[in-house]
Amino acid sequence: MDPIIxxxxxxxxxxxxxxxxxxxxxxxxxxxxxxxxxxxxIALLTPFTLSLEPIPAIAMLAALYCAGTFGGSITAxxxxxxxxxxxxxxxxxxxxxxxxxxxxxxxxxxxxASVCGGVISLFVFIVAAPTLAAIALQFRPPEYFALAVFxxxxxxxxxxxxxxRNLIAGGVGVLLATIGIHLTTGVERFTFNVPELDxxxxxxPVLIGLFAMGELLSQSSTLNKVVEQIQAKTMKLPTWAExxxxxxxxxxxxxxxxxxxxxxxxxxxxxxxxxxxxAKRFSSKKEEFGTGTPEGIVGPEAANNAAAGGAMVPTxxxxxxxxxxxxxxxxxxxxxxxxxxPYLLNExxxxxxxxxxxxxxxxxxxxxxxxxxxxFFSLVTLVPKQLLxxxxxxxxxxxxxxxxxxxxxxxxxxxxxxxxxxxxxHGFGAAPLVMGLILGKLVEESFSQSMIIYDNDFLAMIESxxxxxxxxxxxxxxxxxxWTGFKNRKKQNAAA
Amino acid sequence: MTEQQPASSPPLSDARAIGLVHPVDLVVxxxxxxxxxxxxxxxxxxxxxxxxxxxxxxxxxYPQIVLTVIAIFASLMPFEHLLLxxxxxxxxxxxxxxxxxxxxTTMAFLVAVVAAxxxxxxxxxxxxxxxxxxxxWGLRKLTHILVFATVFPVTVALVFSKLxxxxxxxxxxxIAL
Numbered sequence: 001m002d003p004i005i006x007x008x009x010x011x012x013x014x015x016x017x018x019x020x021x022x023x024x025x026x027x028x029x030x031x032x033x034x035x036x037x038x039x040x041x042i043a044l045l046t047p048f049t050l051s052l053e054p055i056p057a058i059a060m061l062a063a064l065y066c067a068g069t070f071g072g073s074i075t076a077x078x079x080x081x082x083x084x085x086x087x088x089x090x091x092x093x094x095x096x097x098x099x100x101x102x103x104x105x106x107x108x109x110x111x112x113a114s115v116c117g118g119v120i121s122l123f124v125f126i127v128a129a130p131t132l133a134a135i136a137l138q139f140r141p142p143e144y145f146a147l148a149v150f151x152x153x154x155x156x157x158x159x160x161x162x163x164x165r166n167l168i169a170g171g172v173g174v175l176l177a178t179i180g181i182h183l184t185t186g187v188e189r190f191t192f193n194v195p196e197l198d199x200x201x202x203x204x205p206v207l208i209g210l211f212a213m214g215e216l217l218s219q220s221s222t223l224n225k226v227v228e229q230i231q232a233k234t235m236k237l238p239t240w241a242e243x244x245x246x247x248x249x250x251x252x253x254x255x256x257x258x259x260x261x262x263x264x265x266x267x268x269x270x271x272x273x274x275x276x277x278x279a280k281r282f283s284s285k286k287e288e289f290g291t292g293t294p295e296g297i298v299g300p301e302a303a304n305n306a307a308a309g310g311a312m313v314p315t316x317x318x319x320x321x322x323x324x325x326x327x328x329x330x331x332x333x334x335x336x337x338x339x340x341x342p343y344l345l346n347e348x349x350x351x352x353x354x355x356x357x358x359x360x361x362x363x364x365x366x367x368x369x370x371x372x373x374x375x376f377f378s379l380v381t382l383v384p385k386q387l388l389x390x391x392x393x394x395x396x397x398x399x400x401x402x403x404x405x406x407x408x409x410x411x412x413x414x415x416x417x418x419x420x421x422x423x424x425x426h427g428f429g430a431a432p433l434v435m436g437l438i439l440g441k442l443v444e445e446s447f448s449q450s451m452i453i454y455d456n457d458f459l460a461m462i463e464s465x466x467x468x469x470x471x472x473x474x475x476x477x478x479x480x481x482x483w484t485g486f487k488n489r490k491k492q493n494a495a496a
Numbered sequence: 497m498t499e500q501q502p503a504s505s506p507p508l509s510d511a512r513a514i515g516l517v518h519p520v521d522l523v524v525x526x527x528x529x530x531x532x533x534x535x536x537x538x539x540x541x542x543x544x545x546x547x548x549x550x551x552x553x554x555x556x557x558y559p560q561i562v563l564t565v566i567a568i569f570a571s572l573m574p575f576e577h578l579l580l581x582x583x584x585x586x587x588x589x590x591x592x593x594x595x596x597x598x599x600x601t602t603m604a605f606l607v608a609v610v611a612a613x614x615x616x617x618x619x620x621x622x623x624x625x626x627x628x629x630x631x632x633w634g635l636r637k638l639t640h641i642l643v644f645a646t647v648f649p650v651t652v653a654l655v656f657s658k659l660x661x662x663x664x665x666x667x668x669x670x671i672a673l
Contacts, residue, residue, distance in 0.1 A: 162587060175562050184553070189542055217606075220599045220602045220633065384630075384635060417606070425595075
């Protein structure tokens with residue numbers, strides 16, 4: 001009982017409540033602004049949280065993550081420009097509903113569905129994370145290696161244009177993690193005689209560069225884009241009868257979202273799209289989808305917020321990120337001196353309850369914020385890009401510099417930003433690279449330890465059924481694009 | 497880094513017209529493979545340690561495995577468009593058009609500002625960003641820019657240096673709050 005009390009006592013301290021509320025406000029605002037995203041906000045905020053106590057700092061970032069997913073729906077509904085990728089599906093019916101004069105109703109439906117999805121997934125999180133961590137405690141290095149390889153293979157199924165490019169980006173991330181002095185032998189690797197690289201690539205400048213600077217450069221070509229904004233005076237919560245009619249859709253989408261969130265590397269965007277498709281598949285009014293039907297709003301919204309809670313399960317229980325945003329939270333955990341994984345939950349269980357409490361608080365806070373401030377947050381989109389992005393650049397420079405008071409980190413941030421821009425242009429995602437960077441150390445450590453255990457006999461690893469299971473899943477994952485292509489071709493041939 | 501043939505890629509409907517090998521992806525793939533080759537060579541220059549100390553895992557072994565995997569995936573890239581076209585994914589959407597001139601100018605601006613940051617110090621760097629970037633991006637209202645370039649950097653510097661104890665380098669002009 002003690003860890004629960006300790007964890008929740010976090011919410012009784014005024015400083016922490018302010019921090020978490022600040023996280024929620026930043027999250028909703030960032031989520032609402034097209035171009036800005038919660039991974040970017042987490043990357044920018046992380047260096048400033050390093051001076052805070054670890055648990056409130058991570059709780060603040062977790063609250064920001066939750067709220068950012070919701071914030072995207074405001075602009076998806078009001079200007080048909082999803083503030084964040086997970087809200088893409090919400091715009092399909094949210095914007096048509098807003099256009100016919102029911103913007104407040106659309107926002108109300110999105111908020112209630114988000115809260116339901118978020119809360120349901122958090123209860124799954126609080127049960128599943130310790131259970132998974134307890135199982136993972138039995139894992140030896142070979143099992144951990146197989147699990148990490150499986151997580152990397154999941155990048156193939158991550159949102160993005162190309163599985164292959166996601167895998168390449170993940171591989172580059174893993175390679176970046178090898179920069180610095182090799183821990184077991186003390187040999188310098190890829191340091192090119194730059195002393196600052198001896199300790200490896202610092203996460204903060206790379207994260208800020210990839211997420212903030214890359215996007216800044218992309219935004220510079222869309223300055224003349226004019227959006228039609230629909231005014232929403234107040235948010236209108238759905239009636240009890242309406243909620244009752246949408247109950248099954250919300251529950252189904254929450255379940256889908258939580259499950260997808262738990263899968264390593266899968267995030268809210270996939271969850272929202274699947275949530276929308278399933279809402280349509282089970283609906284008796286399929287033809288109304290795309291014209292502003294309530295199911296078309298609650299389906300994706302419940303799913304994308306549920307995925308946020310789900311994604312925290314592998315992140316905290318296994319140290320394997322459940323999504324791009326949780327990869328950044330994991331990076332923040334490492335920077336705060338934690339070693340994420342089952343030992344973290346075993347040794348500091350109060351940590352789990354603190355995160356749970358912060359995310360639960362965030363869910364109800366954005367309900368309140370949505371009710372009171374939806375109009376304000378919709379106005380945020382009117383801030384000219386010519387002022388917004390210089391502000392982001394300013395924060396990026398300070399963030400990169402302040403992580404270790406070194407200008408080398410600012411240069412690394414700029415290089416990462418330029419690379420991020422070109423990566424994005426050619427279909428490579430920033431999130432897979434970050435996941436590779438985070439998982440890189442775990443993969444190398446567990447690989448080396450496994451090789452020592454099995455006396456360099458790689459095949460001997462397969463003796464473990466868990467290793468075999470994860471390797472089989474990895475193979476399935478990597479071959480998925482080919483067999484789905486084959487299935488589609490067969491379908492097309494049959495239709496012809 | 498320069499963009500190769502950005503305007504020549506046909507739209508999705510004409511994806512088959514590209515043929516077996518996607519020309520832009522071929523260039524990207526070759527760039528990656530050259531990088532991999534260089535880094536692989538670099539791994540051969542890592543110091544060797546005695547097998548007992550390294551426990552049979554030389555420091556170069558793991559990076560070499562990762563580089564090999566990247567090389568395998570990169571060599572498949574020029575052919576990937578065939579699979580993507582069948583799935584209805586337009587891989588050329590972002591790169592069909594040449595890089596916007598303003599993007600190139602912004603890149604040059606970012607490089608210049610970051611290069612000058614050590615000399616200017618953090619506060620002056622912030623002011624320069626807030627003064628020049630809105631103008632560069634076409635904001636004409638000078639009063640708006642001046643107010644923004646004064647209020648925003650000073651507020652940020654005050655909040656971060658006083659509340660969060662972030663150290664702000666004063667640069668060679670010694671300007672800090």
